[in-house]
Each structure stands twice: as C-alpha cells, then as structure tokens.
Amino acid sequence: MSSGSGSRNTEPWGSFDDNLIQGGGSAVIDMENMDDTSGSSFEDMGEMHQRMKEEEEVAAEAAATEDDVADDGEFLGMKGLKGQLGRQVADEVWQAGKRQASKAFNLYANIDILRPYFDVEPVQVRNRLIESLIPVRMINFPQKIAGELYGPLMLVFTLVAILLHGMKTSGTVIREGTLMGTAIGTCFGYWLGVSAFIYFLAYLVNAQITMLQMLSLLGYGLFGPCIVLLVTYNIHFHFLFYGLWLLLGGLSTLRMVAALLSRTVGQTPRLLLCGMLGLLHMLFLLYLHFNYHTIVEGLLDSLEGHNMAPMQRVARDVPEVMLNATARNPGMLLSAY
C-alpha cells in the first residue's frame, strides 16, 4: 500500500518519505487504492489529483530553490542557507502532516464502507416490509436474510417519531428536555443492544447468522410494533391493543424466530435463542405501550371528562397504579371463563 518510498527523495538531507506514514496494513479497504472507481466518490479522484499536483509542485519548488540556495549561500552566508532550508522543512512538514491527516480521515470517516448496505430499490424495501409480517415455515434449510441497513434504520427513526408523538400528546406533563433523548435512546438501544445480545448468543451456540443479518432482521421486525403503536397511540382501547399486540407483534416475532430457527441446530440452542428473542420482542412492545401510554390516558381523562367509558381511569404519572389496574384486567378476563 505505501509505495514509492525511494523515489520521493527530493532533498539532499532525506525528506519525510512515506515510510513514516503507516498506510499499509489497514483493516479496511482503502477505496482510493482500488482501480475500480465506480463506487467511490469524486472526492477520492480529486484527492489523488491533488496529491500528484502537490508532489510535482514540491519537486518543481525544490528544483527552483536549489539554484537559489547555491546563490544565496555565497552572498548571505549561513543565514541565507538556513532561511531557504527552514522554509523547505516547514513545507515538507505541512505536506506530510496533511497527507497523514487525510489518510486517517479516509480510513475512519469513510462512509464508503457502508455504501453496499444501502444499495436498495424502493420496491425491495416495500417487499421486505410486507414479508416481515409473514412467517416462513421452512426451518430445515437456512432462510435467506437480506443484509441491508436502509430499511431497518428508517424503521427505527419512524419508531422514534411515533414514540415522540405518543409522548408529546401529553406535552404539558413531561419535561421536553428528556423526551427526545429518551425516545432515541430507547429505540436505538433496543435495536443495537438486542441485536448484539442475540448475535452473541448465536455465536455461543454456533448459529449461522452474521451481525449485519441480525441487525437487518431485528430492524425489519420493528415494522409490526410501529404499526401497533401508531394505531394504539391514537385509539385508546385496551382490547384493541392486546389484539394487535398478539397479532402483529406475534407475526413479526414468529418471522424472526423462524429465520433464526432455520439457522440453528440442536434443540437446546434453538430453544434458548428463539425463546430469548421472542420474549424480548414481545416485552418491548408491551413496555413501549404502557410506559408512555399512561400519561396519555391521564391527560385525555382530564380533557374529555366522562366520555371515555371503555378506558380505565388512572391517576396521572403513577405507573404502579396503572400496572395494578391492567394486571387486574387479564385476571377479570380469565375469571369470566
């Protein structure tokens, strides 16, 4: 990767050559070194041209000032020599530093690394969204999981917006300063954290799934909860929420579980992995609904008065009371049978 170390020697005292710059051995593909420039940005080509021009300029300046050094040395003695030399040194230091900085920048801030994961068409995204609600029964052969990040990322942001909508409806009660942070932290934390956790478990039980596929699977699995929350944050009907929770939440969980099952061997690993994922996904939806729903109910209660017959009257901002009330609800359902 770092080539041309010998040919860059423009100064008699040995300039800063590329051996100092640790360009080789990078773990990431340095896009500007690839011959195929179809994927990389124009900035990379421009940078290469810039670097070539700089080298020519440096060479030209070195050639131009070599005569000056010889002349000035005779007239001004050591001072003339040092002046020119000092300027040369400073110039070389600047060039080397700039090159090093741009190399580091291209290595770490190179968004070209993520480019292949965003290579999707709108039709594909739409199909994958619909498919995320349809479990596939084939579990003896590894199912195909798309490795893209656009759909999951957009779904997480949509979930953040929906959460904000659910929280802001009661904007007079909660402090706004922590709303945005809570929403983003919850959604991204769930997506990244649970993906990493399940990937770790999959690694332990030797399941055939990569981190990217896990991120993609869980991201698309948030489509069901998005719909459920969108509906139930606006229509406050507990039975509706439970029904949707089981239906849409269950379908998206089954889809993810089936995909994982098809890539795991052994009864215990399958039980562990899929049980954990199913539990976390269903509980997350439950948590999102009830944690931010109580406040909405309380506010609507105070606004609408006595019109909300099917809903429960709950005290505002008292989650324990709400939890007890809803825990009583399924109890009443069961006792009716």
Next chain:
Amino acid sequence: MAASEEASRPFAGLSDVSIAEDIPVEGDISVPVGPSRRDDEFSTLDEPVKDTIMRDLRAVGNKFIHVLYPKQSSALLRDWDLWGPLLLCVTLALLLQGGAADHEDQGGPQFAEVFVIVWFGSIIITLNSKLLGGTISFFQSLCVLGYCIMPLTVAMVVCRIVLVISSGRVVFAVRLAVVTASFGWSTFASTAFLADSQPPNRKALVVYPVFLFYFVIAWMILTYSPQQ
C-alpha cells in the same frame, strides 16, 4: 499510490538532462503564489464592513426567496452557506421555548433539543442521501435542508401570534391547517432541490427521511402550548 508512481516515471528520464553552459537560460521560474494573485481580484479585506454584511444578507435573502418559490434553480446549491439555517434554527428554538407547564429549567433543554434535532437530523439525511448514491455534497445538502425550515418557522410565528389572541378548538384547527400546509411546503421545497441529485428510481428512498424530519419539527410546533 500506484498511479502516481506511474505518473512520475515519464519524468524520471528528465533528471539526466543538463543545461549546456553556452546557452544562456533566462526567465523567472518561480511559481506564482496563489493567494496574492487572488487578492488582487477579490480583495474583500479593505471594503467597509457594511458592504460585507449587506452582501451576505443579500445572498441569504435571495435564498429565502428561492425557498418561497421552489423552482428548478441551482442558487441554493451553487453558493451554499449556513447563515440562513443557523438564523432559522435559532429563531425556531427561541420561539419554542417556554412551552411547558413548569418553567424553572425548561428553557435550556428545549433550545438544545431543537438545535440537536435540526442539525443531527440534517446530517443523517445528508449521509443517507450520499450513501444512496447522491451527487450532492455534504454542505450543499445541509444548506438546502436548513433553508427549507423557513415555512415551518413562519408557521411557528403565526401559531404564537394566534395563541396570544385566544386558544380553543377553532384556534387548534387553524394551527393544524397552517402547520400542515407549511410542512408540506417544506418537504416539497427540499425535495425539489435534493431529489434531482439522486438516481431517478431512488427518489422515494431519499424523500422519506426528509418527510420524517419535517414531520417531527412540525409536530413540535403543533404541540407547543404557551405557559399558562
């Protein structure tokens, strides 16, 4: 690296050329320094401050007009600047302050919240459009998204004025209409500038995050209720 090596090889043979003593070589071989030449053409250091400010203000105002009447022009893209977005963001954040029940330390988080949403939202949308293969540059996209917040800022001003007068169901309906209209206007204006830089079949993928972004801002404006 390899390309530059190959490029320097044609010049490698020239190092052996020596200039004969009997042929007098004359001329100035110093490379003209760039900045001094540029200074003669665009010397803006010596002009009065009023001229500088008026020029910048005129550029910002020109871009505002382009947002108001979004048509296929490249004024926003060619000479991008971030003064307008900063101005709009600060105005919006100041107007959205003091919109909750307890006022003691509400001012800080709200201002920061709007700032963070606007700027990080714009950065994420820009990264997304670049990753999808867009040809627009980072700051051009930031400039467009920032300027297209203007209709929403106008809507915020209108909402604030209307809320001072009265509050109730009719007022809520009026505010809803105004905010929805300005949200649609913002989204339409920004897509008019941004969508051209994308491959034609992926416009929807770029428009959706912009839609979400302005939706969140519009929602913040709509749910703003003044302190009682």
